[in-house]
Amino acid sequence: MTKVLAAALELAAEINRVLPTGGGPAAALAVMWDPMKRVVPFAAGWIGTLNEDHRRYTTVTSAGHDPDNRAFMASEELTEARKESGLLRRHWPLRLQDAPPHTAELPCWSEHWWPAGYREALGVPLVTPDGRHLGVLALHTDTASHPTAEARDAMGAIAHTVTAALDPMNSLGGLARLVHGATAAVAVDRRGAVTPLPGMAVDPLLTRYPDVVPTAVDGLTERVRHTAFLCPVPADEGQDRYVRITGLACPPGSSDDLAGLVVISPSGDLDALTLRELVVLGLVIEGHANQGIAARLSITARTVAAHLEHIRAKLRAPTRTAAAVLAMRRGLYIPYRLIDVRTGTSPAVIG
Structure with missing residues (x-):
């Protein structure tokens, strides 16, 4: 085993050791700069995450850069240069000498890094397993002999560990698993798009039926941090069964673009409530009087009253x-928007 490879393995182990101790990814990754120098003897290092508008980066941690350099690393100007070099489309590290010939003529080098004394650089894309470009790890050296090709490839392997430390989806996956018996979960952005969470399955209910996810996250507010309800789904034996859908607000510090998490878990004890009674409860929770419930379910107000007595x-x-x-507290109801009034079932059942 070469010294570079041994140093890379030690570095990965150090990141994994520190990360669970708390303090967030910035604190965990800040300890890696010294052991990283055994892989690449760099003069300055920087890690940043790409902002939601894809125009700038946010500095997570750096070493060797003064405030002006840190600001430049996060700037729109350098972000554009990274795009021109193709770094944001790559999944593997890129040295300056590996880049297309025109890259060395970019203003960031001719006007900024070369006068500052840097002679070579390594850009390491931080890309999640599902293909999201999360950020960049950048190293600048004061000699053209580093980083070597071996060190470049070793940093490519280390990138997976760094990305895992930075990826907010990892912590959100842990939050989803706090729901008892969670079997599937997704993160939902403000546009309604869903993203799988590491280690969690994606149930077709969360992707195929358009009303389930919005029902879970639309009720989340600064004061309402979770919602829960039931959704009937078809069972193999042809009898209706239910799953519990839980909406969770993202913790403070999460991306402003995220609307929340949606988690599927077993229904639990239904207290012998029938499908129709669960639907009636949902309409009561939504504020409808007996006559309004009757109109929506095409039954009489007297029948509604009988259902409520049983409930x-x-x-x-x-x-x-x-x-x-x-x-409502127990999530023991079915929201009306999940019901098809022609059959008295969920859209998932008739889909």
Whole structure:
């Protein structure tokens, strides 16, 4: 085993050792600069994450750069230069000498890095396993003899560990797994697009049926940090079964572009409530009176009243309001927007 490879393995182990101790990725990655010098003897290093507008970066940690250099590393000007060099489309590190000939003539080198005394650089794209460009690790050296090709390739292997430390989806995956029995989960952005979470499956309910995810996240606010409800889905034996859908607000410090997480888990005890009773509870929670519920379900107000009597008995609730509060707290209802009134079932069932 070469010294470079041995140093790279030690560096990966150090990052993995420090990360779980708390303090966030910036604190964990800040300790890697000294051991990284055994892989690449750099003069200055920087790690940044790409902003949501893809025009600038945010500095996570750096070593050897003064404030002006750190600002330049995160700037729109240098971000554009990275795009021109093709770094944002790559999945593997790029040295200055590996880049197309015109790259060395970019203003960032002729006007900034060369006068500052840097003679070679290594750009390491930080790309998640699902293809998201998360950021860049950049190293500048004061000699053209480093980094070597072996060191470049070793840093390419280290990039996976650095990316895992930075990826917010990893911490969100941990949050999703706090839901008891979680079987599938996604992160949802403000446009409604879903992103798989590391280590979590993606259930077709979260991608194929358009109302499930919005129902889970639309009710999340600064004060309402989670929602929960039931969704009926077809079982193999042809009988309806249910899963619980939980919407979770993202923790402070998460991307402003994220609307929340949506998690699927087993339904749990339904207290013998029927499909129709779960639907009635959903309409009560949404504020509808008996006549309005009757109109939406094409039944009589008297039938609605009978359903509510059965619901109160099963939940041991003294009043209609108490039953609704209990059902909302336990996620023991089916939102009306998930119901097809022609069949009394979920769109997932008739889909």
